[in-house]
Amino acid sequence: MSLNETLQEHKDTLLAALADAHHERLGELLPELRSADIAEILEEILEEDDDLPVAQALLECLPLERRANVLGYLPGEEQLEITEAMPDEALLLLLEEMGSDERTDLFKVLDEDRREALLRRMARQEREDLKRLASYEEGTAGAIMTSDYVAIPSGMTVSQAMMRVRQTAPDAETVYQLYIIDAEGRLAGTLSLRQLMVARPGAKVDDIMIKDVISMAVDAEQEEVARIVARYDLLALPVVDADERLIGIVTHDDAMDVAEEEATEDFHKGMSIGQLEDGVSRVPLWSLYRKRVTWLVLLVFANLFSGAGIAYFEDTIAAQVALVFFLPLLIGSGGNAGAQAATLMVRGMATGDVGVKDWGTLLGRELLVAGSLGLTMALAVAPIGVMRGGEAVAMVVAMSMVTIVLFGSLLGMCLPFLLDRLGWDPATASAPLVTTLIDASGVLIYFSIATAILTGV
Amino acid sequence: MSLNETLQEHKDTLLAALADAHHERLGELLPELRSADIAEILEEILEEDDDLPVAQALLECLPLERRANVLGYLPGEEQLEITEAMPDEALLLLLEEMGSDERTDLFKVLDEDRREALLRRMARQEREDLKRLASYEEGTAGAIMTSDYVAIPSGMTVSQAMMRVRQTAPDAETVYQLYIIDAEGRLAGTLSLRQLMVARPGAKVDDIMIKDVISMAVDAEQEEVARIVARYDLLALPVVDADERLIGIVTHDDAMDVAEEEATEDFHKGMSIGQLEDGVSRVPLWSLYRKRVTWLVLLVFANLFSGAGIAYFEDTIAAQVALVFFLPLLIGSGGNAGAQAATLMVRGMATGDVGVKDWGTLLGRELLVAGSLGLTMALAVAPIGVMRGGEAVAMVVAMSMVTIVLFGSLLGMCLPFLLDRLGWDPATASAPLVTTLIDASGVLIYFSIATAILTGV
Incomplete structure (x- = not known):
């Protein structure tokens, strides 16, 4: 760079x-x-x-x-x-x-x-x-937290707490959010410096603190930490151990870095690229090769199913070579629509906009949208079908388009939920994976319809 | 939702x-x-x-x-x-x-x-x-800033400034970063509340403030605002007008929201989905249809080039129908590799990791990585070529694989830079666009090589 x-x-x-x-x-x-x-x-x-x-x-x-x-x-x-x-x-x-x-x-x-x-x-x-x-394990709250926070023992007065803030100011990561801990080190409440500054100096911090603190378990995923910081507009998020003892905080700037890192990882996963240990312009070539090659080669083998499908319909193709004309178009369109549907779900799940239990509603919505998309694209392609192969071919192509786009979209939409269910990262439902699956099924759908209509079987 | x-x-x-x-x-x-x-x-x-x-x-x-x-x-x-x-x-x-x-x-x-x-x-x-x-126009710094900041007139002492902080505390978005403005309202410097608290009460703020303030023009893109806040770990970023007068600040939580919003937009663009006005589970169906259909239909027409290529080689195909077997595999693999390369560039440019002038270096790197990927995939597919069509077909398929993957990767890598040069958003280099372009060129490459080798032309 x-x-x-x-x-x-x-x-x-x-x-x-x-x-x-x-x-x-x-x-x-x-x-x-x-x-x-x-x-x-x-x-x-x-x-x-x-x-x-x-x-x-x-x-x-x-x-x-x-x-x-x-x-x-x-x-x-x-x-x-x-x-x-x-x-x-x-x-x-x-x-x-x-x-x-x-x-x-x-x-x-x-x-x-x-x-x-x-x-x-x-x-x-x-x-x-x-x-x-x-x-603490990489990728958890523990691995990104800092232990430089301002802890105020329960029972202190506002002026004592203020003194503590002044003393800790040079070392603490942030002095703007204070954490009140009880005798066992458990997180009892929180106070912003702003609240402390306008409080009566003799008041007890326990009386003015906010008791219902948002905190995170030390082994929570860093992605979740970033999501909570963003959702509640926090300056810092306290991290507690299994006994509710305060052991660190994650500050807003580190949460923002995590959010960027996780988005980049999801972008790459969306194209079946493994997690890079550095920016694309700096990562060693050998590593870049490895992170890209795995899925590409796997997909080569998956693509053999498309080939097998084609081999199975070899007679239909030999009888009507014009059908090959529309093959890239049909499987490409299905792949595009499916990749769109998958990406909408994957990103929605990452930002918390889509939850696993929204699955049913979203399926209904996708059915309507993908049906309309398929019909529109079928209308666009039908005249070309007539031109290149006559009305029968046009009908085959139009029917295949609707079916493949609908099927592809539903597959793309459901795959992230399915992967999540299996305990995998939904982002594994990458564009390459989705399009490869749709290539294979598209071939079957297209030539089945063609065989049925053109040979009257 | x-x-x-x-x-x-x-x-x-x-x-x-x-x-x-x-x-x-x-x-x-x-x-x-x-x-x-x-x-x-x-x-x-x-x-x-x-x-x-x-x-x-x-x-x-x-x-x-x-x-x-x-x-x-x-x-x-x-x-x-x-x-x-x-x-x-x-x-x-x-x-x-x-x-x-x-x-x-x-x-x-x-x-x-x-x-x-x-x-x-x-x-x-x-x-x-x-x-x-x-x-202020949507998408600019002006549209996301707040005017509730703490401005300290130049010349004030630390204790006067502290008094001002206490007075403004209930209304200001943040009291933790203070902005010192001169008589003309220009941004002269900044002080954190932490610095103010440990300073001598009688000192002038002008003597302790940081003069070299990072600020943003009011018409700067919100994406840039988020990037600067993340890069320099800021609590808030001051926004100035053309005369360097302070007119607002963007706080860290709003910058984080912008970063998330921009990442989502790029995710969707990466699959040729237009900007949604709401989350995928809430946006009206008609709008979701419109944002997805435009590019899909455009790509239907672009895909006709693949069809035209196939029509041109109809004789080669009719003579050797087994070639069709490998068609989805070859163009799919090229598309996957190309979409990977495009995504790596688009995300790198969005996070600031890749700059336009890195183009040359990155091209060299991509040449090496894509060449290796192509060779690996050719090796994976060659035995299947032998099985299905004999040695000649295997050679055609292997050579096509290397060429298509290399060509596709370079195309995918260069497209974002080209679009940026034309003043477009690099993220327009979406997976669907890249794979469609590679489908068409892949057909030409594959059947040209096949015609040359199999018919000896």
């Missing part, structure tokens, strides 16, 4: 200043750049230019806090590359400075030996926290 | 309490429900049950602030239905209570006469604000 023009300019100026060892100029430039942008420039230096020393030199020009931020924005591969040559002490300082969620992500990309060495040098509490956060 | 189980229970209890006019019970139940959930229950009462009086009765049980919130969560159609019977005074009270962005959205769904009547009764400043916000 190459940089956009503004970033490219910044990069050029930075590299020139670095080359001249013009520290004053660097000191002016760097504070003006945002951490996300510096990370992107670093990424290009590491990847396109393959120049680790320059990347390291650039990173070292930043103050510690900035360096930790920038490092947090880098993808795993680049994090590993740039930290490999770093002495343990330097890396420890950086890890300490990072937010607990980013620290954990970085920690996870390091190799076993390095991790052990680092853990040994950490303070006990920090070590326990890191080990715990690193232990 | 039907409710999930918990909400269904809540709905049943609420309706029972309403029917018995059991106000005490309602007074206990309602505060426990979130506005987003009450809105969903209302939506179902209006749609599935078609029971406006019950919906109105339920809404009237809520305190004014709650009522305004719930109304803000309803889709436009339901907002119109439920406000139609409301007297102007009641609606005015609700509008006053709503956030400025939600007020504007509601205002826009009302009919002309109602809008005029309401505007006449509003205070001048409120009227101007509403008219201005309603004037």
